[in-house]
Amino acid sequence: MTPTEHLEALGAEGRLLAAAVAAGAGTSPVPGLGDWTLDDVARHTGSVHEWICEVVAHGLPDWGYDDLMPRAPQDHSVLAAWYLERLSSLLELLASVPADREVWTLFDTPPGIDFWKRRQCFETLVHRYDAEGAAGRRTPVDAAVATDGVEEALQMVRHRTRFGSDREVRFAVRTTDTGSAWTLQVGGSLPREERTLVEGSDGDVELSGRAADLVVHLWNRPPEQPVALAGDASLWDVWRQHAVIR
Structure with missing residues (x-):
């Protein structure tokens, strides 16, 4: 997949995640993930998006995405919209950063900002799968993307x-x-x-x-x-x- 395709898939997977949150009950358990609920998935993934925006825009902070989760909405009715705001911010930022700009990454494959396009694509795909499982319906995962x-x-x-x-x-x-x-x-x-x-x-x-x-x-x-x-x-x-x- 190309970086552009990763970015497009990230957006698609994130919108599916938000739709599952809007359609499901916030306390529904996520299959196979212990005590995690649908709302936990939304709060976690939105917090990860927010953290990556901080990393890309300003460099590695001295706090992590787990520190952001308690600040996420507790009201299920607003959680999907909250998540979509963070997804939109992430998509806009990843699309605007030049490919050759130096950014902090977990490792160098692919290098630079393209790393985060790919990593967030699959972070979001897995958590979309979690959210849809909790909501009781799953969208098929594209074989090439998978x-x-x-x-x-x-x-x-x-x-x-x-x-x-x-x-x-x-x-x-x-x-x-x-x-x-x-x-x-x-x-x-x-x-x-x-x-x-x-x-x-x-x-x-x-x-x-x-x-x-x-x-x-x-x-x-x-x-x-x-x-x-x-x-x-x-x-x-x-x-x-x-x-x-x-």
Whole structure:
């Protein structure tokens, strides 16, 4: 996907999230996320958007998006509009920043402002999935968008400093509908800079399924259709301990 496509998908996913919030009950639980409710999803995602705007406009602040959540509306009836305001601000800012301007990012793939277009695209897609699950209806995830999201999830885990296992592990992921596959090598004594993500499926454990199911399952959400696990299934427990978007 191109940065423009990421930005367009971010807007579309955010509008779906807001529609789910407007249509659902704020106290409805999010499937698979413990005590999280529909309103929690809206407050969290809107606060993340607000935090990213601060990061892009002024640099990394000494506070995080969790500090913004308590300031979000508690009244469910205004929460969708509140969220859309933050989505609109984020979209406008990301669209206005030149691609070559230096901004703080979690890592450098893709570089600069394009990183946040992609990261927020998939942050919002996953939380849209959460919100629609709580509201009782889900919009299908586009397969091409989901495939890029699977790769982005693997890149996020590759660069997460807290990810660890007792030995080096190769996690393979394969989309059965779009024909893409990757293998991520992490763990053991392997330092972060030597972790690898390559094309092709050659892992100690392989996760396979539709791209739309994999992109949410990699962030520990229950997929709509089953995914298959082959190889050393116990390694998936390691993944689940370390890979989560919240």
